Structure formats: C-alpha cells, structure tokens
Amino acid sequence: MDATSTFPVNVGLRIKHARESQGLTQEQVSSAMGFKDRQTLSDLENGKRALKADELLRLSDVLDQDVEFFIDPFSVVAEAQYSWRASSTLPEEDLNRFEMTANSWIGLLRWLRAQEPGANSPLGFALRLDSSSSYEAAQYAAEQMVKQFNLGLVPAQRLASCIEQQLDIPVLFVDTGPSYEKSAISGAVCHLPEMGVILVNRQESAARRNYDLAHELFHVLTWERMKPAHRESNSMEARERAKRVEQLADNFAAALLMPRVSLNELLDPARLKDVGHLMEVAQKLQVSTTALGWRLLSLGRINEATRLALLQGQRPDMQDQPPQLFSAGFVKLLHVALDKGRISARKAAKGLGLSLNQLSELFPAYGLSKPFTL
Numbered sequence: 001m002d003a004t005s006t007f008p009v010n011v012g013l014r015i016k017h018a019r020e021s022q023g024l025t026q027e028q029v030s031s032a033m034g035f036k037d038r039q040t041l042s043d044l045e046n047g048k049r050a051l052k053a054d055e056l057l058r059l060s061d062v063l064d065q066d067v068e069f070f071i072d073p074f075s076v077v078a079e080a081q082y083s084w085r086a087s088s089t090l091p092e093e094d095l096n097r098f099e100m101t102a103n104s105w106i107g108l109l110r111w112l113r114a115q116e117p118g119a120n121s122p123l124g125f126a127l128r129l130d131s132s133s134s135y136e137a138a139q140y141a142a143e144q145m146v147k148q149f150n151l152g153l154v155p156a157q158r159l160a161s162c163i164e165q166q167l168d169i170p171v172l173f174v175d176t177g178p179s180y181e182k183s184a185i186s187g188a189v190c191h192l193p194e195m196g197v198i199l200v201n202r203q204e205s206a207a208r209r210n211y212d213l214a215h216e217l218f219h220v221l222t223w224e225r226m227k228p229a230h231r232e233s234n235s236m237e238a239r240e241r242a243k244r245v246e247q248l249a250d251n252f253a254a255a256l257l258m259p260r261v262s263l264n265e266l267l268d269p270a271r272l273k274d275v276g277h278l279m280e281v282a283q284k285l286q287v288s289t290t291a292l293g294w295r296l297l298s299l300g301r302i303n304e305a306t307r308l309a310l311l312q313g314q315r316p317d318m319q320d321q322p323p324q325l326f327s328a329g330f331v332k333l334l335h336v337a338l339d340k341g342r343i344s345a346r347k348a349a350k351g352l353g354l355s356l357n358q359l360s361e362l363f364p365a366y367g368l369s370k371p372f373t374l
Contacts, residue, residue, distance in 0.1 A: 017078030142255035173202035196220035214253035
C-alpha cells in the first residue's frame, strides 16, 4: 500500500510554513523559483495549484528543507497547534526542537487512525465555557464530568482511560529526552482539525502527571472557544500570574481530580488543620499537597496559614513506576499496521525516534507479539 495516498498532505501549508520560518516573502521565493509573478506561489500555498516534481526539488533548495518535509504523510508540521506546559528556564529553540519530534509522533498517530476510520468517533465532546466563564462554572463542569463518566472516589485512577475510550482523545505518555531537565517539559495539548491529542511527560511524578492530564483536557475541550497560549509555565507557584484561560484550566483540573464528593468522604472535618491528615488525603487522591492546599483554600475548607503549613511540610511528590511509553491504543494501531504491511518497521521506528530494537520491545510491554523480526 502506498502510505502517501492514505492521508492527504497539505503541501501548500508546509510551503508557507517553511517560507515564513525563513523570514522570506512570497516575492522573494517566487523570484528564486523563477516564477513570473507572486500569484503562482500564492496558488501553491493555497492549494489551488499542484506542485510539480521539478518545482519540489527547487523549492527544497530555496527553503532549505528536505524534500520529505513537504510530502511526508507521517507529519503534522504546519497543521498542528500546540500549547505547552514547560519550565521558564527551557530555551525557546529547545522547545521548538522538541515540538518537531512531537509532530512525528502525532503525525504517525493520525495516519494510523485514518487506517481504521470505524474505530474513531465522529462526535466530539466540548465544554460550554469561554473566557468570561466563572471559576465556579469551570469547577462545576469538572464535577459533572466526574459524575457523568463515573470516575469514582479517586478520579485520577481512571482519568486517562476515560479520556481515550469515552472521549476519543488520544493520550500519549512520552519521554522528553536526555538533553532536557526531567521536568523541563510537563506536557502539551496538540490541536488538529480532526482531533486533539494530549502529551504527558511520563517521567514526572504521578501527581504531576495527573494534574497535567486534567489541565490539558480542559484545553482540548475548550480550544475553539478560548485558544491557549503556545507556551505556559508548569510551575504551580506561577498560577496567580497566569492568564485567565490558564486559571480556568487550573480550577477545572483541581475540581476534576478533587471533587467535593471525594473530599467530603476523605476529609475529617475535625482534622482540617492537621497537616499530616491533609497529606494523607493528597496521597489517596494522587495529587500533590500543593494542589490540594489551593483546592481546599478556594473551597473555604482551610485558611491561608494552613495552606502554607501544608506547603512547607509537604513530603516529596509520590513516585511510582512510569506508565509505558505512548499508550495501549496507539501501540495496538501500530501493531496492526506493521502486521498487515501498511508501514515498514524502519519507517515506524524513524517516526517514533526509536531504534528497531526499541520498537520491537515496545509491543511485549503491552502484551502484544512482536510484529516483525530483526
């Protein structure tokens, strides 16, 4: 099967992206290409004219990009929009470089989903919230979601599976690579016209992963009404300085992971000033003591002095075995594609940034047979 024919590649959008990345005008590129006027390039970028093979080769030189950049079906470059939760100390060029890696993961995921169209729901789930909504409205929406999807006493335990299976939003647990600090990139939401994808740094603590997952879910469900910034801080201490959309996301995440029904069952009203008790509740809910402190303060359950005492006396975030790389749904789709010969192991490994041996070991981790031999 010709992989390039199974998902349309928006060549024009990639031409425009590459041109703008180089800081070139349409007139400059048109002149370098030998076009008679700017309109030819404009038509290429708008998809009104097909790109010829010899033009593709020239354009590759003019825009300093490999030919594959323009025609690779396993990439979402120029199409995907991201909102990252990252450390303020991470240089922008490093984040942009990592975003290119994410483009390959998500591009391959999109291509794999296109092979099994019946497995994907055409209906989306959205929150009826916008930037003028109150924090209480965001919290209420989260608590209704806990109830609607039966997330139980500890929503964090079932949240990832609910997002993937009931909301049809892919969640990928990823490594950010050895070149960055462990928590330099916490996660992101990727928006495409046909789907949203949540990325979570699997090497962070369970509490951080859970919070990032809930926070990014808010952005997936509200992207059209209030598009988030390309980059935001992943520091809880920066929440008071965050833009309103991020504060709404924080309120949603807190209520989703710590709904009042769970707090009512787990908290002893007589021990609300007992830091040790509050720390135990945070551990049961699989959230950080920092997040629990802010949640209880906003609900009027504790005062600022108790929140600060909880913050100062907090134990390190609970550590656990990191989740397997990517996700069960993603790996199963890849297994089918490899088994049916829709994609080569070498191409899949390249798209995922893995060696063939690492790709081979990915499947047994999810209880699947190895679909190819080394």
